[in-house]
Amino acid sequence: MEPSPRTPLSPQQRETLQAELHREWQGIRFLTELAEITPYECDGLVAFSQLPLGVVLPETEAEVQTVLRTCMRLGVPVVPRGAGTGLTGSAMPTPDGIVLAMAKFNRILEINPQARTATVQPGVRNLAISDAAAPHQLYYAPDPSSQLACTIGGNVGENSGGVHCLKYGLTVNNVLKVRAVTMDGSIIELGGAAYDSPGLDLLSVFIGSEGMFAVVTEVVVKLVPKPRTAQVIMASFDDMGKAGDAVAAVIAAGIIPAGLEMMDGPATRAIDNYLNIGYDTRAEAILLCESDGTPEEVAEEIGRMIAVFEKSGAIRIQVSRNEIERLVFWSGRKNAFPAAAQLAPDSYCMDGTVPRRHISTLLRHITTLEEKYGLKCINVFHAGDGNMHPLILFDNQAGEWPRAEAFGADILEECVRLGGTITGEHGVGVEKINGMCVQFSEAERETFWGVKFAFDPGGLLNADKAIPTKNRCAEYGRMHIPRGTMKFPELERF
Amino acid sequence: MEPSPRTPLSPQQRETLQAELHREWQGIRFLTELAEITPYECDGLVAFSQLPLGVVLPETEAEVQTVLRTCMRLGVPVVPRGAGTGLTGSAMPTPDGIVLAMAKFNRILEINPQARTATVQPGVRNLAISDAAAPHQLYYAPDPSSQLACTIGGNVGENSGGVHCLKYGLTVNNVLKVRAVTMDGSIIELGGAAYDSPGLDLLSVFIGSEGMFAVVTEVVVKLVPKPRTAQVIMASFDDMGKAGDAVAAVIAAGIIPAGLEMMDGPATRAIDNYLNIGYDTRAEAILLCESDGTPEEVAEEIGRMIAVFEKSGAIRIQVSRNEIERLVFWSGRKNAFPAAAQLAPDSYCMDGTVPRRHISTLLRHITTLEEKYGLKCINVFHAGDGNMHPLILFDNQAGEWPRAEAFGADILEECVRLGGTITGEHGVGVEKINGMCVQFSEAERETFWGVKFAFDPGGLLNADKAIPTKNRCAEYGRMHIPRGTMKFPELERF
Numbered sequence: 001m002e003p004s005p006r007t008p009l010s011p012q013q014r015e016t017l018q019a020e021l022h023r024e025w026q027g028i029r030f031l032t033e034l035a036e037i038t039p040y041e042c043d044g045l046v047a048f049s050q051l052p053l054g055v056v057l058p059e060t061e062a063e064v065q066t067v068l069r070t071c072m073r074l075g076v077p078v079v080p081r082g083a084g085t086g087l088t089g090s091a092m093p094t095p096d097g098i099v100l101a102m103a104k105f106n107r108i109l110e111i112n113p114q115a116r117t118a119t120v121q122p123g124v125r126n127l128a129i130s131d132a133a134a135p136h137q138l139y140y141a142p143d144p145s146s147q148l149a150c151t152i153g154g155n156v157g158e159n160s161g162g163v164h165c166l167k168y169g170l171t172v173n174n175v176l177k178v179r180a181v182t183m184d185g186s187i188i189e190l191g192g193a194a195y196d197s198p199g200l201d202l203l204s205v206f207i208g209s210e211g212m213f214a215v216v217t218e219v220v221v222k223l224v225p226k227p228r229t230a231q232v233i234m235a236s237f238d239d240m241g242k243a244g245d246a247v248a249a250v251i252a253a254g255i256i257p258a259g260l261e262m263m264d265g266p267a268t269r270a271i272d273n274y275l276n277i278g279y280d281t282r283a284e285a286i287l288l289c290e291s292d293g294t295p296e297e298v299a300e301e302i303g304r305m306i307a308v309f310e311k312s313g314a315i316r317i318q319v320s321r322n323e324i325e326r327l328v329f330w331s332g333r334k335n336a337f338p339a340a341a342q343l344a345p346d347s348y349c350m351d352g353t354v355p356r357r358h359i360s361t362l363l364r365h366i367t368t369l370e371e372k373y374g375l376k377c378i379n380v381f382h383a384g385d386g387n388m389h390p391l392i393l394f395d396n397q398a399g400e401w402p403r404a405e406a407f408g409a410d411i412l413e414e415c416v417r418l419g420g421t422i423t424g425e426h427g428v429g430v431e432k433i434n435g436m437c438v439q440f441s442e443a444e445r446e447t448f449w450g451v452k453f454a455f456d457p458g459g460l461l462n463a464d465k466a467i468p469t470k471n472r473c474a475e476y477g478r479m480h481i482p483r484g485t486m487k488f489p490e491l492e493r494f
Numbered sequence: 495m496e497p498s499p500r501t502p503l504s505p506q507q508r509e510t511l512q513a514e515l516h517r518e519w520q521g522i523r524f525l526t527e528l529a530e531i532t533p534y535e536c537d538g539l540v541a542f543s544q545l546p547l548g549v550v551l552p553e554t555e556a557e558v559q560t561v562l563r564t565c566m567r568l569g570v571p572v573v574p575r576g577a578g579t580g581l582t583g584s585a586m587p588t589p590d591g592i593v594l595a596m597a598k599f600n601r602i603l604e605i606n607p608q609a610r611t612a613t614v615q616p617g618v619r620n621l622a623i624s625d626a627a628a629p630h631q632l633y634y635a636p637d638p639s640s641q642l643a644c645t646i647g648g649n650v651g652e653n654s655g656g657v658h659c660l661k662y663g664l665t666v667n668n669v670l671k672v673r674a675v676t677m678d679g680s681i682i683e684l685g686g687a688a689y690d691s692p693g694l695d696l697l698s699v700f701i702g703s704e705g706m707f708a709v710v711t712e713v714v715v716k717l718v719p720k721p722r723t724a725q726v727i728m729a730s731f732d733d734m735g736k737a738g739d740a741v742a743a744v745i746a747a748g749i750i751p752a753g754l755e756m757m758d759g760p761a762t763r764a765i766d767n768y769l770n771i772g773y774d775t776r777a778e779a780i781l782l783c784e785s786d787g788t789p790e791e792v793a794e795e796i797g798r799m800i801a802v803f804e805k806s807g808a809i810r811i812q813v814s815r816n817e818i819e820r821l822v823f824w825s826g827r828k829n830a831f832p833a834a835a836q837l838a839p840d841s842y843c844m845d846g847t848v849p850r851r852h853i854s855t856l857l858r859h860i861t862t863l864e865e866k867y868g869l870k871c872i873n874v875f876h877a878g879d880g881n882m883h884p885l886i887l888f889d890n891q892a893g894e895w896p897r898a899e900a901f902g903a904d905i906l907e908e909c910v911r912l913g914g915t916i917t918g919e920h921g922v923g924v925e926k927i928n929g930m931c932v933q934f935s936e937a938e939r940e941t942f943w944g945v946k947f948a949f950d951p952g953g954l955l956n957a958d959k960a961i962p963t964k965n966r967c968a969e970y971g972r973m974h975i976p977r978g979t980m981k982f983p984e985l986e987r988f
Contacts, residue, residue, distance in 0.1 A: 114746060190938075197915070198922060199930055200946075201702055202699065202938075204695050296794065300788070441683075447949055466694075
């Protein structure tokens, strides 16, 4: 069970279809002019783009129902889109399909401080929820780097994480309920206020489904109390292996830091050169390790963290003495990507995971790949959960993109070989669809298709994303070594 | 998409099929004698029973593959079974089907204290995992009341909770990976060590699938450090409403107790009469509220809890002064069901949820139902997450079962009306299958079937459990008020 290949429409057929959709959708904003639709040709993965047949911007749930019913009847593929900040092309248009942009669903419907929930429309920005909850000393925990711009609908689609997900969980741990419209126009509600859903837990499988199941029209999220205080430790190491061991040792000591991030030497030097904030430029690795809670809890936990880092051979340990210093310590981490822009005209951000104790193995492998591909790569990542973000530096104008792309794929396959995964928090989209052939067996991929069709039997919703077809994997397999021994060779908690 | 009704086999056909299976499964233990198969006619829901065609007890994953392939080829329904402690009939045999008992899969394959994981076979008892991890000061958190007997395979099937799930989560929050065999004999692996699964999160939807998807052969669970200390508060209230408000106030204060349980007056008096441990028999409600962690954390949290209970009008507050007193306080809660046996020959344990602030509304409604049905009901439950366990007392010999059953269904429908659910942690099984018609719309139930068929296209695995067919709901709807306004009238975090 998987979708059949589609025959491309002729220019004449496209025009006829556009005209028909304009007739069907009178009163609904529907864009088909080149200048209007060009901004929708890609998402944050700018290397892949595709012009859609048109872009529809519904304003009500009833309009979403109308749009989807029409597309179902006419067999038009649909790609739902939030802010378009995704990094794997999940919101890239499907050929001859429409983009369903949810930008107008931007209202916060309720903040309930007693129940600690917010009910919002999918086009609400991640950070706007925390802003609205701030008067009640509450906030929405998942904090992807794009949180100023990205929307909660996109977060649901990608199961977004962030710096604090180690302690506070991913989107799936912070969403209570989703209301959505399926391709046939039905309304479904998944999850609810109870700890466990009766029947199958469709909410969890929905979160992270990359727009392949249904179009979200309402989300109920958990709000959590703002920690009373927070402090961060910045620890330098003269060896990446020691820093990796320190990460494993913190977790083994039973500490769950609010954030635990690592930067390698080249990243540290690039950042300090850019911001000049006194990062330890001799270091081969820097850890940022945060504690939050009551002042007593934080003091106790910071003490335990320092003991671990001392024992792991840190060459310099600083603890933020106030809120301003804490933000300065973090500012380097948060500006790593702009800093990288000083080093090369273009960069390609990867996203994979490895078991914590293999972090330094992967970093060493990346060093050998730098030689193989003749490109530099700097590393700034979520060490606590083994979620790596190698940033490959290249020059598109100089024709280096194909090498950067191959470099990235090589890193991800090494992640799988080390017992990790091809994606940590950015999803699969179009970028990593071949990686899915490496990560999963045919039986598992068939189950994915089955679940996709349970929600979308016609296979019209974002059907060319995230799950590869059997043919695609066969083709990819002919070019690469077969799967088999590569998958999860070791069972280990990250 | 849903399974078609099956034509019952004649006695002659049953015998022929049994003989064929014996031939197919030489070397695999396969029971068909009445005396041998009678123990498998029901699970913990003894009111429903059904003799299977036979019971197969494989010892290896290869034997599970053989069994499932044979059943798929011959179209024989399969019901997987753990310890049979489930309370909703999920492991009740299907007519003309076999029971696949996983009792022989009882080995703990690995305890990894560094990674904090245990890799176990599905027939391992819940408590045996914690026993094996104890030398490393680790344990497996979910603690259903049946944890001495129930197995991890059954816990995965039911997404089991327990007294401590408020703080430590359900099975779904504590399982990292599942390995399973599908009906066609394929091996699938779901989840892994990373925080987020690439592609769809099939692990979460698998956990709680009540044996309808595949047969589990291996489970990797998280282990967590044993709290350094724990204390429990026992608070009495002269009014159920005040106790309910106290529960809401604890959570609103930002406290997540390790356990937060409530007993009503009749339950308290029955328990004290049975154990004579000094429970406050004047109370109309008693709360048990536990804190665990470091001694400093516990002291601080117990102080905040006491303040909340005083403000909520508690008439007596006791704090356990040592570990023995803590266990005595809990012993009443843990012996509520044996205590109930003093009050009536039979009891029927319900399982539903309501938003916390409606706890007292539901309890008042149960009081009116006691009159309507002429039966008593006592209440001992997980107040912190609104998970109610009304225990209906009846006398089967006196023909009171049908009244008890109707009483139970009435309670669950009231749960839904109050914005809650028909099951908290016991699953749906056969017991609550009609309730699923009340809880979910037709579009939602069709999606359930679609996901079921993604794993089991032939619909042979436990297909008469958990998800109702359209016909069944239509029939149930003719007897009862229609769904519609009943579903989640209020959005609220429990």
